[in-house]
Amino acid sequence: MVKPMSLEENKAIVRHYQEIYNSNNLDQLTEVLSESLLTPKIMAGVPTGIEGAKAAHQIMLAGFPDYRTVIEDLVAEGDKVVARITMSGMNTGTFMGIPPTGKFISFTGVYIVRIEHGKIVEHWGEEDGVSLLQQLGVLQL
Numbered sequence: 001m002v003k004p005m006s007l008e009e010n011k012a013i014v015r016h017y018q019e020i021y022n023s024n025n026l027d028q029l030t031e032v033l034s035e036s037l038l039t040p041k042i043m044a045g046v047p048t049g050i051e052g053a054k055a056a057h058q059i060m061l062a063g064f065p066d067y068r069t070v071i072e073d074l075v076a077e078g079d080k081v082v083a084r085i086t087m088s089g090m091n092t093g094t095f096m097g098i099p100p101t102g103k104f105i106s107f108t109g110v111y112i113v114r115i116e117h118g119k120i121v122e123h124w125g126e127e128d129g130v131s132l133l134q135q136l137g138v139l140q141l
Helices: 007-022 028-031 049-063 130-136
Strands: 033-038 068-077 080-090 104-116 119-127
Touching: 007 028, 007 068, 007 080, 007 104, 007 119, 028 033, 028 049, 033 049, 049 080, 104 130
Parallel strands: 033 119
Antiparallel strands: 068 080, 080 104, 104 119
């Protein structure tokens, strides 16, 4: 029988996952993501799984080359970890068809992952896309 990971070990996996993205070392994602990763809430038009995770990050980098995510809080229970995050960057490239604005953006989100045998096997995320579009000046409310 495989010993379950501790809550602190699961949190460490999520921290490492975020470090991989922030350093743009996407080839290292296999260290923390399962080959059968489920990503039901990924960006529209992006495939699921590890390739989709890489593609979504590349879309963000195209528009925000200095894109970075900061983990504000981590909460773990059982095999799940919840991260409250702040994402930011300077919009100097085209982002999803939106021309560069030169504006610095900062928006928040939350993601939940399920960890099995030391790897993330499921990832659900919700980001404040309305705030992002408002900051870029393409959505007025």
